[in-house]
Each structure stands twice: as structure tokens, then as C-alpha cells.
Amino acid sequence: MNQPATVRWQPSIAHRQGPLYRAIAAALAEDIANGTLPPGARLPTHRDLAWDLKVTVGTITRAYQEAERQGLIGGEVGRGTFVRDPRRLVEPVAEGGGSLMEVNLGLIDLSVNATALWPDAQALTAATQAVAQRPDLVALMSYQTPLGHPRLRAAIADWLADSANMHVAPEQVLLAVGGQGAMLTALSAVTRPGDTLLVEQLTYTGLRAVALHLGLRLVPVAMDAEGLLPEAVEQAARAHGAHALYCMPTLQNPTTATLSTDRRRALVDIARRIGLMIIEDDVYGFLKQPAPPTLYSLGPDVTLYVSSLSKSLFPGLRTGYVVGPRPLFDRLATILRATVLAPAHMGTVVAAELIDSGEAGRIAQRRRALVAERQTLARACLSGLDLSGSDADVTHLWLPLPETVRRDDLVRGALERGVKVTSADGFSVGKGEAPNAVRICLMGVDHASQLEKGLSVLEGLISNPVATSAAWV
Numbered sequence: 001m002n003q004p005a006t007v008r009w010q011p012s013i014a015h016r017q018g019p020l021y022r023a024i025a026a027a028l029a030e031d032i033a034n035g036t037l038p039p040g041a042r043l044p045t046h047r048d049l050a051w052d053l054k055v056t057v058g059t060i061t062r063a064y065q066e067a068e069r070q071g072l073i074g075g076e077v078g079r080g081t082f083v084r085d086p087r088r089l090v091e092p093v094a095e096g097g098g099s100l101m102e103v104n105l106g107l108i109d110l111s112v113n114a115t116a117l118w119p120d121a122q123a124l125t126a127a128t129q130a131v132a133q134r135p136d137l138v139a140l141m142s143y144q145t146p147l148g149h150p151r152l153r154a155a156i157a158d159w160l161a162d163s164a165n166m167h168v169a170p171e172q173v174l175l176a177v178g179g180q181g182a183m184l185t186a187l188s189a190v191t192r193p194g195d196t197l198l199v200e201q202l203t204y205t206g207l208r209a210v211a212l213h214l215g216l217r218l219v220p221v222a223m224d225a226e227g228l229l230p231e232a233v234e235q236a237a238r239a240h241g242a243h244a245l246y247c248m249p250t251l252q253n254p255t256t257a258t259l260s261t262d263r264r265r266a267l268v269d270i271a272r273r274i275g276l277m278i279i280e281d282d283v284y285g286f287l288k289q290p291a292p293p294t295l296y297s298l299g300p301d302v303t304l305y306v307s308s309l310s311k312s313l314f315p316g317l318r319t320g321y322v323v324g325p326r327p328l329f330d331r332l333a334t335i336l337r338a339t340v341l342a343p344a345h346m347g348t349v350v351a352a353e354l355i356d357s358g359e360a361g362r363i364a365q366r367r368r369a370l371v372a373e374r375q376t377l378a379r380a381c382l383s384g385l386d387l388s389g390s391d392a393d394v395t396h397l398w399l400p401l402p403e404t405v406r407r408d409d410l411v412r413g414a415l416e417r418g419v420k421v422t423s424a425d426g427f428s429v430g431k432g433e434a435p436n437a438v439r440i441c442l443m444g445v446d447h448a449s450q451l452e453k454g455l456s457v458l459e460g461l462i463s464n465p466v467a468t469s470a471a472w473v
């Protein structure tokens with residue numbers, strides 16, 4: 001079997017503090033995160049690296065042991081030491097269940113709206129180090145009110161002003177466990193099992209999970225190229241006796257549609273007139289600059305705003321939040337007390353550090369730049385296809401397929417060739433036929449070359465539909 005060649009690795013450790021072996025392990029972690037040492041790379045032998053760095057072999061042995069303990073590298077007797085693929089480190093979500101990210105080394109996964117995080121690894125490390133020095137850290141780690149520590153809620157209020165042009169008092173912000181927890185908290189506050197929830201006819205899969213859990217009946221509402229149709233919302237609410245609507249007015253997942261300000265006003269007017277509570281999900285809103293007015297800004301009495309820092313900063317922070325009308329606060333607090341008791345503050349302390357230092361704004365700016373870069377690349381790779389209806393500001397493409405290509409054939413054919421995308425059926429609500437389209441996430445793979453490879457597989461299948469069709473007999 002062919003062995004990968006050993007990489008030449010010359011880390012700079014002079015500027016690092018602490019024991020030498022730790023400095024080398026930290027340099028390894030950094031170079032794996034920034035792609036200098038890709039998954040599968042064979043590291044120099046202990047002896048060679050010791051010679052290059054002018055340290056003892058024992059120091060290298062300890063450094064490699066430390067990196068192995070962190071799951072970054074692995075050794076095989078007789079073959080050497082290799083950089084592990086971070087995706088292989090993901091544990092199964094549940095017993096017998098699959099894993100959140102594919103563990104298959106060769107898969108190009110364009111089905112998850114995650115972001116390659118390595119360009120921001122240093123900022124995260126610096127913020128975490130600053131947090132460790134905070135004199136109030138221990139106080140922040142004690143039990144808090146279920147709504148969250150005032151200082152952290154103030155940081156989120158600042159973030160909303162900067163990124164969403166939404167001006168709220170810190171007391172109006174409630175912390176939740178990610179956007180998912182924010183959705184669950186908000187929907188629990190305004191619905192009861194058996195209620196009807198109106199949603200866009202193609203909606204976020206995680207919302208469907210929440211609705212199933214809460215025993216809600218989903219009723220799809222018609223959309224056009226610009227998104228939700230306000231008059232269809234009114235009609236559906238009256239026809240089904242619905243009192244709640246969940247929607248994503250900015251860069252809708254999956255269609256990428258953004259509602260105009262007129263439609264936003266119309267929605268708020270309808271909500272007031274017929275007694276509808278709107279749950280506004282804005283996780284992608286920071287990508288659209290200047291930010292359109294949020295539904296909450298236009299109708300703070302009829303909107304529960306939910307969002308998180310998962311797309312703008314790091315999903316692992318699990319910092320989500322709900323902003324809503326004061327009369328609902330007691331109910332929201334009761335739900336948070338029952339479900340989380342007190343917020344998991346550590347991630348949010350790091351988030352607050354990033355926000356207060358101005359670093360969060362710079363990371364968000366880098367994300368927008370990376371989105372633009374990947375969108376340009378994707379549109380060049382798929383230049384023969386009609387992407388005019390897919391907004392270039394967001395992390396994914398919404399690709400309507402030509403009649404000659406069936407979406408399920410494409411998804412299956414792509415998977416057989418190691419590329420994963422999501423069919424419109426995954427987002428579709430109700431009995432109607434889903435559109436012949438797929439969602440392609442552009443940001444989850446670490447390197448542009450992987451994206452290019454995945455897109456060229458898709459392009460090949462679309463331009464040669466016979467290859468995608470499995471029906472020979």
C-alpha cells in the first residue's frame with residue numbers, strides 16, 4: 001500500500017510560552033486548524049523533528065503524546081504518526097444513531113450549513129485566554145437567573161445593534177442554548193400541543209423537529225420569489241385557526257429569499273389585526289448588510305425574535321437568544337427554568353469577550369468575505385445553470401434543476417460519487433409536491449478545492465442526466 005510522504009514541518013515555537021512540549025503541541029494544533037497540516041499528513045519522526053527544532057527526542061515524544069491526547073494526531077506502529085481528520089472525531093449522536101457530520105473520510109459534505117472555522121481559530125484562542133483572566137469569571141460560573149447574566153445579555157444587545165440594526169435593552173434579551181433552544185423556548189411559550197403553526201412552504205428542518213416534539217401541526221404558507229406572501233398568511237391563519245407563524249424573513253433557509261420592507265410591514269399589520277404571534281428566525285441576518293428592518297423592530301408587540309451566534313461566530317458556543325414582548329417574559333422564564341435551569345454561560349462568556357473587543361465584528365466580516373468568495377467560485381463551476389433566484393449573500397445555493405434531472409436521482413447519484421447535498425423534499429411541508437431543486441451548502445468544507453471537486457461532480461451529473469438515472473430495467 002502507498003504511504004503518504006512525510007511532510008516537512010518547521011513550526012515556529014520561539015514566541016510561545018510554557019514548556020517546550022506544550023509549545024510544539026500548540027503549534028501542531030494551530031497548523032492543523034489552518035490547513036498547513038491536512039488530514040492524513042505523515043508527521044516527521046521524533047528523531048528528525050528533534051534534530052530540526054534542536055530539542056530532545058523526549059520533548060517531541062511528549063509533544064506528540066499531548067497532541068494525541070487532544071485527538072489531533074494518531075500513530076500506527078511501523079507506519080508513523082498522522083494528522084487525524086477532525087470529522088472522524090465526532091462521536092455518534094445517539095446510541096445506534098448516525099453522527100452529526102459524516103465520518104466517512106472521503107465524503108464531500110455539502111448538506112450542512114456549517115462554516116469552515118479555521119480562519120478564526122486564533123481569534124477564538126485569544127478570546128478564550130482573555131476569558132481565563134477575567135476577575136469576574138468565577139462569579140459568572142455560579143447559578144444565574146434562567147434568563148442569563150445581565151452583563152452577557154448586554155453584550156448580545158450590543159451585537160444586535162451592530163449586526164442587525166436592532167436596538168433593544170439588555171433586559172429584553174434572554175439567553176438560550178443555540179438558535180435551536182431559542183426556537184424551542186419561543187414556540188413553547190406561544191403554542192400548546194395540537195396547535196397549528198404556520199410556516200413557509202419550504203422551511204428549516206430543525207423547526208420541523210421542534211414542531212414534532214411539541215405536537216404542533218404545521219401548515220405551509222405559499223411563497224414567491226421574494227418569500228412569504230402576507231395575504232396567504234392571513235388566509236391560512238383564518239382557515240386553520242392558527243395563532244402563530246414561524247418564518248425566516250432574511251436569507252430564508254432553504255430558498256435564500258429576503259422579504260421586502262413592505263411585506264414585513266404587511267405581515268406585522270396582519271399579525272396585529274388577527275392576533276398572530278410571529279416567531280422570526282434571523283440566524284443568517286448578519287450576512288445581509290445593511291440589515292433590513294427585523295420584524296421585531298417593526299412589530300415588537302407581535303414578534304418573538306430568535307437567533308444565535310452559530311453562523312456569525314462559532315456553533316460550539318451554543319449562544320442563542322430570544323427577544324420578545326415583556327408580557328411573555330414570565331412564561332419564557334418558566335420554560336427556561338424548566339428546561340435549562342440556568343444558562344450554560346461559558347460559551348457566552350467567550351462570545352461576550354469577542355463582541356466587547358470588537359473581534360466578533362471582524363469575524364462576521366471575514367464570514368461575509370468567505371461567503372462572497374465561495375459564491376463566486378460556485379457560480380463559476382455551475383455557470384451553465386440558472387442561479388439568478390439564489391441570493392449570493394448567503395452560505396448556500398438554492399438550485400432549481402432542469403426538467404431532465406430529477407432531484408432524487410441527483411442526490412443519489414452524487415452520494416454514490418462521494419458528494420452529499422439535500423433535496424427540496426427535506427424542507428417541504430404538507431402534501432404538495434416539492435419543487436425540483438436541491439440545496440448546496442458552500443461553507444462547510446474546509447478548503448475551496450473540496451468545494452470545487454464536489455460542484456464538478458454535481459455539474460457533471462446535471463449536464464449528463466443519463467448518468468444520474470438508475471432506472472435501466
Ligand SMILES: Cc1ncc(COP(=O)(O)O)c(C=O)c1O
Nearest residue numbers: 113178179180204253283308310
Ligand atoms: C434557519 C436556522 N435556524 C436555526 C438554526 C440552528 O442554529 P443553532 O446552531 O444556533 O442551534 C439553523 C442552523 O442551521 C438554521 O439554519
